[in-house]
Amino acid sequence: MVSNARIPPPIPPPQPKIPKFKIALCQLLVTPDKERNIAHARKSIEDAARKGAKLVVLPEIWNCPLSLQNLSKYAEDIDAEAACPSISMLSEVALCNAITIVGGSIPELAAGQLFNTCCVFGPDGKLKAKHRKLHLFDFDIPGEVTFRESDFLTAGEEPTIVDTDVGRIGIGVCHDIRFPELAMLYGSRGAHLICYPGAFNMSTGELLWELMQRARAADNQLFVATCAPAQDPNTSADYITWGHSGLVGPFGEIIATAGNEETTVIAEIDYSLIQFQREYLPLEVQRQGDMYKMVDVLGGNAQ
């Protein structure tokens, strides 16, 4: 008989201030014009708030095209006093509409290094968390697509989990979704929802994007929300994004999903479903942690 005695119990999700609410996933069309992208994102967020969304999620790299060579031109030094137009807009629009924003990601320039960074704002307009993409996407299918983020970007070093009015949220950026350990860590720390701004490509998108959202949600019995840039039908870029932003519930069920065109997905999150799912299928109790050394993954890090 394998014992689970050494496994620290997971932290149950705290009671969120707002347990049932509308989430909006703004699948934005991005252009080379940064000013236009910022104004466009602002308008989409305002429209979503007008439709009742309490949480708005933006795509990975929404203030410029996803061209690694050009990211530094659009980068902002988020911690500096210097003007950060993308970040100021997010803060202002969160405050004016009293909503929480998971601000997709933008290129961040800090001490000469470039990061792919997601900022989270509360309804008071304050920056609540900053997540730097942990797993950089280096990918090579000869003759089809080559993409090496690590030639341009530096990886973040810390997972990010943040308490907001709309629940405890874990953050990952795109390729971070491939690593189940990160989602498990967030689950063990009591996350209700994991948000992954992302921009999967045409090769891996169709095959894996939805599968991974559903797997991360079902394995951890929590909600997963993703938000991607819209596909530009006129693009000549090598990297074509797959779109398909979506919301998945704690049973692994797809609640809402987009195609690849520009759109805003608005859907309801009801956190009582997490409790319901965990009572009816208590994976935490059934888990044979010692057998597959779960303690190595979660033990030292769970607090």
Ligand SMILES: O=C(O)CCC(=O)C(=O)O
């Ligand atoms: O993991 C993948 O297949 C895609 C990841 C990706 O597109 C990214 O991290 O930007």
